[in-house]
Amino acid sequence: MAEAHQAVAFQFTITPEGIDLQLSYQALNQIYLSGLRSWKKRVSRMRNSVIKGVYPASPSSWLFVVIATLVTMYMHSDPSMGLIAKIQQHLPLRYTDKHTHFFRDQKFVLPSLVSLVFSTLLWLSLILALRFCLKLLLSYHQWMFERHGQISNTTKVWVTLVRLFSSRKPLLYSYQTSLPHLPVPAIKDTLSRYLESVRPLLSDVEFKQMTELASQFESTLGNRLQRYLKLKALWATNYVSDWWEEYVYLRSRSPIMVNSNYYGMDFLYVTPTPLQAARAGNTITALLLYRRKVNREELKPSRVPGTVIPLCAAQCERMFNTTRTPGAETDVLQHWQDSEFVAVYHNGRYFRLWVYCAGRLLSPREIEYQIQRILDDSSPPQPGEEKLGALTAGDRIPWSQMRKQYFTSGVNKRSLDVIEKAAFFVTLDDEEQGMRGEDPVKNLDCYAKSLLHGKCYDRWFDKSFSIVIYKNGKNGLNAEHSWADAPTVAHLWEYTLATDAFQLGYTEDGHCKGQVDRSLPHPQRLVWDIPSEVQAQVQRSLAVAQALADDVDCHVFPFRDFGKGRIKKLRISPDAFIQISLQLAYYRDRGGFCLTYEASMTRLFREGRTETVRSCSNESCDFVKCCMSEEQCRRLFQLASEKHQNLYRLAMTGAGIDRHLFCLYVVSKYLGVESSFLKQVLSEPWRLSTSQTPVQQMELFDLKNHPDFISLGGGFGPVADDGYGVSYIIVGEDMINFHVSSKYSCSETDSHRFGAQIIKAIQDIMTLLSVDSKTSSSSKSTAQPETKKLL
Known part of the structure; x- marks a missing residue:
C-alpha cells in the first residue's frame, strides 16, 4: 500500500469543515524530476538537430563568418560585392517615428545589422556548398574496384578530400543529408547481369x-x-x-515467426553469471545505455570497415519503442519517441517494469531486484493470458481481426499498449540453454530453435526485438525484420554483450553491481479480459505456429580448424x-x-x-x-x-x-x-x-586476454x-x-x-x-x- 500512496501526487476528502487537501511532496518531486529529464532530452534533441543540420560546418563557424565580414567592412572593403548595399535598400525603414529616424540615421548599428543578415546568408550558402561537395565525394565508388596496393592518384586525392570534409567529429546522423541517393541502373545492364547470373542454372534451350x-x-x-x-x-x-x-515485409500475411524474424546468440563458451535475474539486470541496463547513446546521437556513425566512408544510420531511428501492428492487408510499423518501461513475460504472465525512477535510470542491481520480484511472483496467469503471444506467431489476418475487435478499448487496450509502447520485450524463460551437458552439439541446435521460435507463445514477435533470458543465465534475442536489417541489430547486440561482461560486470556471487532502493514499487501485472472467441483464435494461431516451428531443422556449429587469418594469407x-x-x-x-x-x-x-x-x-x-x-x-x-x-x-x-x-x-x-x-x-x-x-566493434572485445x-x-x-x-x-x-x-x-x-x-x-x-x-x-x-x- 505504501507504494500505491507514493504514486498519488495529491489526495482530498470532503469533511463538514470543507475540503481537506493532502499533497504528497515525494510524488510531486518525482513528477518534477521526471519532467526535468524529459525537458533535458528535448533540449538535447534541439541541440543535436542544429549540430547535424550544419554539418560538415559547425555552429561556431557562423560567428567566424560574421566577425570576418564586419572586419573587412570596416577596413573599407566590401566582401559582398554590393549585396549589402542592395539589402540595405530593401529594408523597410521608411517610418516617421522619431525613434525609427534615430535608428536609421545611425552609421554603425544599421550596417552592422545588414552585415549580420548577409553573413548569415553567406554562412548558410557555404554549408549547402560544403554538403553538396561532400555528397559528390561520397558518390565516388571507383575505389572499391581497385586492387589492393594499386590505388590510383584519383582515389588518393579523393581520400584526402573526404578526410578533410569529415575532420569534425560527427554525430550519429550527421552524414544523412550528405549521402547520395541510390541510382537507378540502366535496364540494359540489369538484364545483362541477370542473364549472366542464371546461365549456369539453365539448359541451352531454357537460356535461349x-x-x-x-x-x-x-x-x-x-x-x-x-x-x-x-x-x-x-x-x-x-x-x-x-x-x-x-511489399516484402509488411504486406506478408503469413507468420513472421521463422519466416521473417531472426535471432542472435550469447557468448559461446562463457556465461557471465548463472543468476537469471542478474543477467537480465545487466542486459536490460546495457540496452538502455545503448538507447541513450542513440537518442543523444553519441554513437559513431558506422563506416565501411577500414575506411572513412560513412554508412546510412536511418535504421537506428526505430530500434527502440517500436512495434509492428497487424492489419487486414498490410501491417504498420509504429514508433514512439520514448518509453520509460519494458514489457516482461514470465510463466504465462505479463508485467510492466519501470526502468526509470524520479528521472534516473535504475541501477543494474535495482533492475535485478525488480526482475527477481517477478520471478518470485507465484500468481497464476489470467484466463487466456498464458498463450496470448501466439497471436503474433500465427497468420497476420486473424491477429488483425482479433486486435481490432477485442483490443481497442478497456483493459485489453491498456495492457496491449504497454507491450507495444515498451522500449523492448523481455522473456524470462524457464528453460536452460547453451553449449552444455554431454551433447553440446544437440544443445546448441536446441538453443537456436528456442531463440527462433521458443514455445510459439512466450515471445512477442511483433516487437522490434525481444530479449530472452534463460534460467541458467544464458541470453539471446529475437528481432523483427521489417524495421532494420541484421547488421544494425548485430551492432546493438555486440555493444550489449561487451557492456554486460566488461563494463557493468558482476560481484563474486554473481549479482549485479550497485545499490538497491527497496522502496521501488513492484512491477505492474498487466490485466486482461480475454473472451472465449479470442482464446479460440489463440489456439488456432498456436497450432499454425507450432507446425511451422516443429518443421524447422536447425544446426549450429563452430568451425575452429582455421579462420580469416589463414585465408587472407592466401590473398x-x-x-x-x-x-x-x-x-x-x-x-x-x-x-x-x-x-x-x-x-x-x-x-x-x-x-x-x-x-x-x-x-x-x-x-x-x-x-x-x-x-x-x-x-x-x-x-x-x-x-x-x-x-x-x-x-x-x-x-x-x-x-x-x-x-x-x-x-x-x-x-x-x-x-x-x-x-x-x-x-x-x-x-x-x-x-x-x-x-x-x-x-563491427572488435575494439569492445579483448580476445587476446x-x-x-x-x-x-x-x-x-x-x-x-x-x-x-x-x-x-x-x-x-x-x-x-x-x-x-x-x-x-x-x-x-x-x-x-x-x-x-x-x-x-x-x-x-x-x-x-x-x-x-x-x-x-x-x-x-x-x-x-x-x-x-x-x-
Missing part, C-alpha cells in the same frame, strides 16, 4: 527462351517502367526502401572463400547448382537497406565442376573469387540486379500491366539463402521449403561459426548433413589452395612446370 523474354521485355514494357522508376528516384529519398519494406577474400565453399557443399549435397542469395548492404546510399549478391556464378560453377572431376583448379578458384568480389561491389554501389527488377515489377502492378519476364524472375526460388553477420568471450552470431529460418538458410560469422582470426536451417518436411534437405558438407568443402578447398600455393612457390624457384595436385 529466357534471353528472348528479356529482350522482348527491354524493347517493349521495360523502358516504360524504367521511366516511372526514374521519376520516383528523382522524388523519393530511396527508390527501393519504402517498397521493399511495404583471398574470406567471404568469397566461404561463399564458394557453400557452392561446393551444395553441389555435393544436392548434385547440382541453385539460385543463391547473399545479402549485401546498400547503406552507402541514404536509407539504403540490402541488395542481392547472386553467388552462384559461371566462375564458381566452373571451379566446383573442376573439383568434382579432380582437376587442377586453383586458377579457376581465383577467377571465381574475383568474380564474387566484383558482384559484391556492384551490389554495394547500386548496380545490383534484384532490387531493380523488384521495383520494375511493383511499377507494373501499379500500371496494371503483366510481364511474363518479371513474373518468372520473381517466382524463382532461392534454395540457398546466405548471410554474413558482420563483426579473454579468448573465450566470442559470440556465436545469429541465424534465420529457411527461405525455400526445399532449401537451406545459412548464416555465418567470422570471429577473430581462427574461427567461423555457422547456422544452418532447413525443413524436416523436405526429404532432400538435412541441416546436419549440409553442415558436414560445409566443413568438408572448406577443408578441401584450403588443402587445395595451400598445396597449390606451396607447389607454385617451389616451381618458381626450380623453373619447372607447376605440378597438378588433385583435390
Whole structure:
C-alpha cells in the first residue's frame, strides 16, 4: 500500500469543515524530476538537430563568418560585392517615428545589422556548398574496384578530400543529408547481369527462351517502367526502401515467426553469471545505455570497415519503442519517441517494469531486484493470458481481426499498449540453454530453435526485438525484420554483450553491481479480459505456429580448424572463400547448382537497406565442376573469387540486379500491366539463402586476454521449403561459426548433413589452395612446370 500512496501526487476528502487537501511532496518531486529529464532530452534533441543540420560546418563557424565580414567592412572593403548595399535598400525603414529616424540615421548599428543578415546568408550558402561537395565525394565508388596496393592518384586525392570534409567529429546522423541517393541502373545492364547470373542454372534451350523474354521485355514494357522508376528516384529519398519494406515485409500475411524474424546468440563458451535475474539486470541496463547513446546521437556513425566512408544510420531511428501492428492487408510499423518501461513475460504472465525512477535510470542491481520480484511472483496467469503471444506467431489476418475487435478499448487496450509502447520485450524463460551437458552439439541446435521460435507463445514477435533470458543465465534475442536489417541489430547486440561482461560486470556471487532502493514499487501485472472467441483464435494461431516451428531443422556449429587469418594469407577474400565453399557443399549435397542469395548492404546510399549478391556464378560453377572431376583448379578458384568480389561491389554501389527488377515489377502492378519476364524472375526460388553477420566493434572485445568471450552470431529460418538458410560469422582470426536451417518436411534437405558438407568443402578447398600455393612457390624457384595436385 505504501507504494500505491507514493504514486498519488495529491489526495482530498470532503469533511463538514470543507475540503481537506493532502499533497504528497515525494510524488510531486518525482513528477518534477521526471519532467526535468524529459525537458533535458528535448533540449538535447534541439541541440543535436542544429549540430547535424550544419554539418560538415559547425555552429561556431557562423560567428567566424560574421566577425570576418564586419572586419573587412570596416577596413573599407566590401566582401559582398554590393549585396549589402542592395539589402540595405530593401529594408523597410521608411517610418516617421522619431525613434525609427534615430535608428536609421545611425552609421554603425544599421550596417552592422545588414552585415549580420548577409553573413548569415553567406554562412548558410557555404554549408549547402560544403554538403553538396561532400555528397559528390561520397558518390565516388571507383575505389572499391581497385586492387589492393594499386590505388590510383584519383582515389588518393579523393581520400584526402573526404578526410578533410569529415575532420569534425560527427554525430550519429550527421552524414544523412550528405549521402547520395541510390541510382537507378540502366535496364540494359540489369538484364545483362541477370542473364549472366542464371546461365549456369539453365539448359541451352531454357537460356535461349529466357534471353528472348528479356529482350522482348527491354524493347517493349521495360523502358516504360524504367521511366516511372526514374521519376520516383528523382522524388523519393530511396527508390527501393519504402517498397521493399511495404511489399516484402509488411504486406506478408503469413507468420513472421521463422519466416521473417531472426535471432542472435550469447557468448559461446562463457556465461557471465548463472543468476537469471542478474543477467537480465545487466542486459536490460546495457540496452538502455545503448538507447541513450542513440537518442543523444553519441554513437559513431558506422563506416565501411577500414575506411572513412560513412554508412546510412536511418535504421537506428526505430530500434527502440517500436512495434509492428497487424492489419487486414498490410501491417504498420509504429514508433514512439520514448518509453520509460519494458514489457516482461514470465510463466504465462505479463508485467510492466519501470526502468526509470524520479528521472534516473535504475541501477543494474535495482533492475535485478525488480526482475527477481517477478520471478518470485507465484500468481497464476489470467484466463487466456498464458498463450496470448501466439497471436503474433500465427497468420497476420486473424491477429488483425482479433486486435481490432477485442483490443481497442478497456483493459485489453491498456495492457496491449504497454507491450507495444515498451522500449523492448523481455522473456524470462524457464528453460536452460547453451553449449552444455554431454551433447553440446544437440544443445546448441536446441538453443537456436528456442531463440527462433521458443514455445510459439512466450515471445512477442511483433516487437522490434525481444530479449530472452534463460534460467541458467544464458541470453539471446529475437528481432523483427521489417524495421532494420541484421547488421544494425548485430551492432546493438555486440555493444550489449561487451557492456554486460566488461563494463557493468558482476560481484563474486554473481549479482549485479550497485545499490538497491527497496522502496521501488513492484512491477505492474498487466490485466486482461480475454473472451472465449479470442482464446479460440489463440489456439488456432498456436497450432499454425507450432507446425511451422516443429518443421524447422536447425544446426549450429563452430568451425575452429582455421579462420580469416589463414585465408587472407592466401590473398583471398574470406567471404568469397566461404561463399564458394557453400557452392561446393551444395553441389555435393544436392548434385547440382541453385539460385543463391547473399545479402549485401546498400547503406552507402541514404536509407539504403540490402541488395542481392547472386553467388552462384559461371566462375564458381566452373571451379566446383573442376573439383568434382579432380582437376587442377586453383586458377579457376581465383577467377571465381574475383568474380564474387566484383558482384559484391556492384551490389554495394547500386548496380545490383534484384532490387531493380523488384521495383520494375511493383511499377507494373501499379500500371496494371503483366510481364511474363518479371513474373518468372520473381517466382524463382532461392534454395540457398546466405548471410554474413558482420563483426563491427572488435575494439569492445579483448580476445587476446579473454579468448573465450566470442559470440556465436545469429541465424534465420529457411527461405525455400526445399532449401537451406545459412548464416555465418567470422570471429577473430581462427574461427567461423555457422547456422544452418532447413525443413524436416523436405526429404532432400538435412541441416546436419549440409553442415558436414560445409566443413568438408572448406577443408578441401584450403588443402587445395595451400598445396597449390606451396607447389607454385617451389616451381618458381626450380623453373619447372607447376605440378597438378588433385583435390
